[in-house]
Amino acid sequence: MTPAVLAEREWLRFTPAERLARFTVYFTIIAAIVVSVRTVEVIPEFIADAPEQIADLLRRMWPPDLAYYPQEIHDALIDSIHIATLGTVLGIAMALPFGFLAARNVTPFPWLNWAARLVLISTRSINTLVFALFFVAVFGPGPLAGTLAIAFHSIGFLGRLFSEALEVAATGPVEALRAAGAPWPSLIVYGYWPQVEPAFWALVLFRWDINVRESIVLGLVGAGGIGMVLDTAMNLFQWERVAMVLLAILAVVIVAEVVVTYIRKKII
Amino acid sequence: MAGVSLAVRPANWPLRLAWAGFALYLAYAFSHLDFTPARFITGLEFGQKFVAKLFPPDFHRWELLVKGLKESLEMAILASALGLLASLPLSLLGARNLMPAWITWPARLVMVVCRSFHPVIVAIVFVKAVGFGALAGILALTVASVGFLGKLFTEAIEEISLKQVEAVRATGAPFMSVVVFGVLPQVFARFIGFASYELDANLRNSTMVGIVGAGGIGGTLFAAFQRFDYDFVCAIILSIIAMIVVGEVLTNTVKRVFRV
Amino acid sequence: MENASGTAPQRGAVSFSGGSPLVIRGLAKEYVRGKAVLRGISLEIAPNGITAIIGPSGTGKSTLIRCINRLVEPTAGEILFEGRDLVRLPRKELREVRRLIGMVFQEYNLVERLTVIENVLSGRLGYVSPFKAWLRRFPPEDVREAFDLLDTVGLSGLALQRADALSGGQRQRVGIARALMQRPKLLLADEPTSSLDPKTSVEIMTLMRDLALARGIPAVVNIHNVDLARRFANRMVGLSGGSVVFDGPPEALTDLHLLSIYGGENWLE
Numbered sequence: 001m002t003p004a005v006l007a008e009r010e011w012l013r014f015t016p017a018e019r020l021a022r023f024t025v026y027f028t029i030i031a032a033i034v035v036s037v038r039t040v041e042v043i044p045e046f047i048a049d050a051p052e053q054i055a056d057l058l059r060r061m062w063p064p065d066l067a068y069y070p071q072e073i074h075d076a077l078i079d080s081i082h083i084a085t086l087g088t089v090l091g092i093a094m095a096l097p098f099g100f101l102a103a104r105n106v107t108p109f110p111w112l113n114w115a116a117r118l119v120l121i122s123t124r125s126i127n128t129l130v131f132a133l134f135f136v137a138v139f140g141p142g143p144l145a146g147t148l149a150i151a152f153h154s155i156g157f158l159g160r161l162f163s164e165a166l167e168v169a170a171t172g173p174v175e176a177l178r179a180a181g182a183p184w185p186s187l188i189v190y191g192y193w194p195q196v197e198p199a200f201w202a203l204v205l206f207r208w209d210i211n212v213r214e215s216i217v218l219g220l221v222g223a224g225g226i227g228m229v230l231d232t233a234m235n236l237f238q239w240e241r242v243a244m245v246l247l248a249i250l251a252v253v254i255v256a257e258v259v260v261t262y263i264r265k266k267i268i
Numbered sequence: 269m270a271g272v273s274l275a276v277r278p279a280n281w282p283l284r285l286a287w288a289g290f291a292l293y294l295a296y297a298f299s300h301l302d303f304t305p306a307r308f309i310t311g312l313e314f315g316q317k318f319v320a321k322l323f324p325p326d327f328h329r330w331e332l333l334v335k336g337l338k339e340s341l342e343m344a345i346l347a348s349a350l351g352l353l354a355s356l357p358l359s360l361l362g363a364r365n366l367m368p369a370w371i372t373w374p375a376r377l378v379m380v381v382c383r384s385f386h387p388v389i390v391a392i393v394f395v396k397a398v399g400f401g402a403l404a405g406i407l408a409l410t411v412a413s414v415g416f417l418g419k420l421f422t423e424a425i426e427e428i429s430l431k432q433v434e435a436v437r438a439t440g441a442p443f444m445s446v447v448v449f450g451v452l453p454q455v456f457a458r459f460i461g462f463a464s465y466e467l468d469a470n471l472r473n474s475t476m477v478g479i480v481g482a483g484g485i486g487g488t489l490f491a492a493f494q495r496f497d498y499d500f501v502c503a504i505i506l507s508i509i510a511m512i513v514v515g516e517v518l519t520n521t522v523k524r525v526f527r528v
Numbered sequence: 529m530e531n532a533s534g535t536a537p538q539r540g541a542v543s544f545s546g547g548s549p550l551v552i553r554g555l556a557k558e559y560v561r562g563k564a565v566l567r568g569i570s571l572e573i574a575p576n577g578i579t580a581i582i583g584p585s586g587t588g589k590s591t592l593i594r595c596i597n598r599l600v601e602p603t604a605g606e607i608l609f610e611g612r613d614l615v616r617l618p619r620k621e622l623r624e625v626r627r628l629i630g631m632v633f634q635e636y637n638l639v640e641r642l643t644v645i646e647n648v649l650s651g652r653l654g655y656v657s658p659f660k661a662w663l664r665r666f667p668p669e670d671v672r673e674a675f676d677l678l679d680t681v682g683l684s685g686l687a688l689q690r691a692d693a694l695s696g697g698q699r700q701r702v703g704i705a706r707a708l709m710q711r712p713k714l715l716l717a718d719e720p721t722s723s724l725d726p727k728t729s730v731e732i733m734t735l736m737r738d739l740a741l742a743r744g745i746p747a748v749v750n751i752h753n754v755d756l757a758r759r760f761a762n763r764m765v766g767l768s769g770g771s772v773v774f775d776g777p778p779e780a781l782t783d784l785h786l787l788s789i790y791g792g793e794n795w796l797e
Contacts (some may be wrong), residue, residue, distance in 0.1 A: 124512075125513070
């Protein structure tokens with residue numbers, strides 16, 4: 001083989017441009033990590049001390065105060081579940097219109113798409129806790145604030161994924177309906193909805209699961225549920241009670257996941 | 269066409285009962301909310317005044333704002349990096365198609381426990397353990413990351429085609445080479461997707477854990493709230509939204525570079 | 529090779545001058561206790577040529593092939609290859625020996641997301657460290673050989689395509705190239721044409737036979753399609769019920785033999 005042919009038989013996995021792009025990404029990631037490590041305000045002694053402190057805390061939590069459960073925990077836990085469920089349902093109701101508006105194939109008006117997307121991004125970026133702070137300030141402490149917080153934050157999540165599911169729906173069935181002269185609402189109900197339905201339910205279940213976790217925390221800012229019980233116990237340094245609350249939370253979360261997995265198997 | 273019934277599907281009674289039950293439940297839960305029309309209307313009025321106080325957003329304390337945002341960003345980056353490092357081997361150990369049951373079971377248990385607690389709760393515990401500040405926040409976010417990334421990665425590994433792996437094994441390749449050539453190409457694209465999702469989630473969570481003292485902009489936000497400094501609150505929230513949007517744009521670029 | 533009554537089962541107790549590269553003795557496999565899939569198979573493979581294994585589905589053809597390179601663990605027996613008993617080899621040495629056995633699969637088993645050239649080069653994974661494999665640093669002579677092999681199998685110019693962009697026939701050619709990239713001393717093929725249309729099947733079998741003969745690599749091939757087997761193999765081994773019921777050249781394979789292998793009358797019409 002002549003040298004010229006030999007030279008051809010080389011294999012470059014990435015073109016020089018791709019190489020540069022990949023290198024830049026790697027470099028940026030590593031640089032970001034290094035800069036963060038150097039500038040974040042963490043006292044090294046605290047890091048060294050951390051394992052012992054954590055062990056100490058765990059010791060104080062043992063044994064968990066089982067009697068505490070019927071006293072306070074049970075009702076508060078049920079409250080949290082109510083908040084999560086109601087909030088999710090309300091969130092769906094509010095998210096659906098925005099989801100339809102944001103889907104470019106359903107709503108062919110770019111400025112409407114854009115406006116809807118803006119709403120979705122904003123509600124997704126503002127945490128449930130922050131919404132809870134708002135609603136506690138407006139409606140006073142209690143489960144109402146929590147429910148609204150969950151609902152509003154869910155709009156962004158549900159709405160965006162819903163609009164993405166709509167955008168990848170096949171156009172065939174919809175075109176056929178349009179050709180048959182169906183009005184717009186019928187297009188939605190008979191054309192798009194059957195296609196996105198499984199994805200929709202999977203989404204809703206996923207969001208409900210997350211909302212159960214979120215609603216637990218809302219009590220910390222006064223928005224009802226078990227968070228308030230946890231907050232009280234922590235402020236009073238009653239670590240066995242804290243442990244019990246945490247165990248109860250773990251149980252609820254696991255049950256919620258089991259329920260979600262069961263329902264998902266049934267509908268998909 | 270009079271008289272033609274459009275009932276195409278037979279009535280699914282168990283399902284209808286389930287829905288009816290659910291509607292009843294909703295009504296019951298709603299009654300727990302102390303929701304009266306009067307309260308709602310007062311709330312709306314108050315809400316209007318409240319929203320008015322938000323605008324215009326007040327940026328004059330921007331140094332404090334930037335400091336908080338920077339800390340949140342650093343926390344998110346470090347937690348994502350640590351979480352990624354820890355969850356990669358953990359997810360490999362949890363993959364039932366690659367490992368025996370006595371290894372996958374504990375690995376999956378660890379991931380479930382990490383995932384079950386909201387990052388804020390984990391943050392509170394870490395604050396009590398290691399004190400206020402970014403360390404507690406980073407640890408809390410890392411735990412949450414390990415839980416979520418671990419589960420997503422394990423699912424991706426369990427969904428790979430073992431035929432491709434079998435062929436690589438048949439060439440006499442050592443175990444790590446089988447992973448590199450047989451497993452990784454099948455999951456790499458999804459990994460990048462999950463990692464960028466987790467970075468986004470950490471960015472959002474890092475703005476929250478400050479509320480319980482674990483560092484980041486959450487603390488600044490909470491303090492402003494308690495001081496009724498609502499136009500500053502608005503400025504903070506707008507900055508958070510901006511930071512998250514920028515984060516999303518960057519991660520999309522990364523995904524494109526790696527041809528996901 | 530028929531006995532006096534004209535019925536089939538015969539076994540060739542053949543031995544080859546210069547030694548047989550692959551000797552199987554008493555190979556047995558039970559997936560479930562008490563239900564043997566392979567019952568004491570003994571075979572000696574010639575140093576050259578194609579040996580076709582035929583038989584109905586579920587009779588253990590695939591198990592037999594996979595036992596040879598221990599993708600399936602035999603329950604009992606010996607497999608002598610390169611002076612060692614493969615059945616008793618510890619993991620590390622098994623890996624070393626596997627490098628010398630190339631395998632072509634029914635569903636190609638390419639790494640779909642990798643390019644053609646990467647798939648071919650994966651044949652050399654037994655010879656480079658995992659770190660180099662990760663960085664894709666294969667020795668330049670290997671890279672050149674990979675390109676040459678692609679030419680030989682008729683896929684020049686497709687080196688940088690992703691494997692999932694190829695047709696079935698093209699993928700199987702990559703599979704063959706990958707197996708040959710190992711510079712193997714034995715080639716195994718597990719139903720290499722079952723997922724291909726008739727014309728492509730003939731192309732692939734022709735390619736495999738020509739390359740194996742040209743490079744002096746003995747091949748053991750599992751085939752579903754008896755006509756294909758007859759056309760390309762120079763030795764046929766018929767399995768039925770987990771035992772060898774026929775062993776001889778294609779010309780000696782009569783309909784009667786096929787009956788005893790496959791059972792049932794009508795499919796021969």
